[in-house]
Amino acid sequence: MTGVTATATAAAETGASHQAVFDAAVAADERIEPRDWMPEEYRSSLVRQMAQHAHSEIIGMQPEANWITRAPSLRRKAILMAKVQDEAGHGLYLYSAAETLGTGRDELLDKLHSGRQKYSSIFNYPTLTWADVGAIGWLVDGAAITNQVPLCRCSYGPYARAMVRICKEESFHQRQGFELLLALSQGTPEQHAMAQDAVNRWWWPSLMMFGPPDDASAHSAQSMAWKIKRHSNDDLRQRFVDIAVGQAEALGLTLPDPALRWNEERGHHDFGEIDWTEFWEVLKGNGPCNEQRITQRRRAHEEGAWVRDAAAAYATKQQAQHANGEATA
């Protein structure tokens, strides 16, 4: 038995059922590892969440890559290229982590391409100006970090460890996005307006990244009981708003919400109602870029098929040659 430590081992020695050993491990905040027994629903729920997370990294390359060839300075271009490269790397970690649960990257990509698995709704919005690259870094990565830092303590070991590494890089991206927006905000009037417009367009979609409200979230309760999730959607969203308000002030930009104000009694910011109709429409595939994003992903995969076939054929030939070499040696 790997990973499941003291408490669960004790439970196992008393002849408890697999389920009891698992429950004891989760209750004791121990990590579940790939070879440990786990309930099928825990496994499938994790596969769904990790695959969706990996897909988001891969689809999320598109809105930013849209600006690589137009980045306005060589320094910004280098930063953006490095970021998009990191995202591909995050996708790779997460597919590997998901594979420890008995699935495969090909299978997961197939589910993405056929629409059976989702990716974050945020990437269905278009990047219309250079400032959008900054708004994505600041707000979208900021929301992602708020969501992901608690996942570093997720009960499934490979996922938690992937998140530790990913969160470090994401924090770096977020600071870079903030710095990009600051340069625009303090630049010419046109640049300032470009930054404000981007924040206006990305603010609400960023709040939607935390998912539906707690009373409409299908998987939340079970995920929290399993300690995959540590905080509710609404709690994380509130945490993000509280942090973003101060950062917007530092940027010299406003947030597009007339209802946004400090609530002394709650010790939090109140904010306006999210347009849940838009959220569900985007989730259903009717957002501004859903069709474009998935079409590009499918096309890259289909047009790359002959390359992957070539690599596989070459590897087979090399193995055969190697085997022949050993046989005659």
Next chain:
Amino acid sequence: MTALVSTDAALALGDDALVLSHRLGEWAGHAPVLEEEVALANIALDLLGQARILLSQAGDEDELAYLREERSFRNLQLVEQPNGDFAHTIARQLYFSTYQHLLYGELAALEGEFTGLAAKAVKEVDYHRDHAELWTLRLGDGTEESHRRMQQACDALWRFTGEMFQPVPGLDIDWAGLDARWTASVTTILSRATLTVPEGPRTGAWAAGAGRQGLHTESFGRMLAEMQHLHRSHPGASW
């Protein structure tokens, strides 16, 4: 060499790296496999890093990248060629990274203005060359289709290879010797990949040496329009 930086040489090498980096950046989100998203972006970043150092030796990197017109760029026509399919991108990488590896190897050994940069870059370029070689082998000796595509790509880009060995003012290099070593290296790799070394002309045509004189192919102007548009739309702004 004197302490003065040779602007011609810095621009020639810097523009090569800048333009090829841009072309590789166009692959982001379109690569055939995730590992290649990482690899191509990695190579693009290395090249962009080299470009920034070289252009800074010749002046202000952003002014040079964003405010020169097509006729003032000094890059090889090879590096501005459109990505085409993955085989075209790999053939372009094979030809160019083999050249750059040999050239930087020589510059690193010389006492000159590019010694430091070349010593650092030669390690990066060795990795680029390795990547291109591996893919040339996989595609050339993979399936029938990949073999056909790789051969076609090698043939199509061959006519741009002679330009690499036109002397660059300010670089004290045995260009004919460099050409001979390049040809030997590429010939070995192509034959290991079961590919035929192309037979068409490499020099003598109008194209040879033209990029270094600011004479480019048609797709280059469009590439620059995209690259420079935003910067040019906000004169004097900082980013």
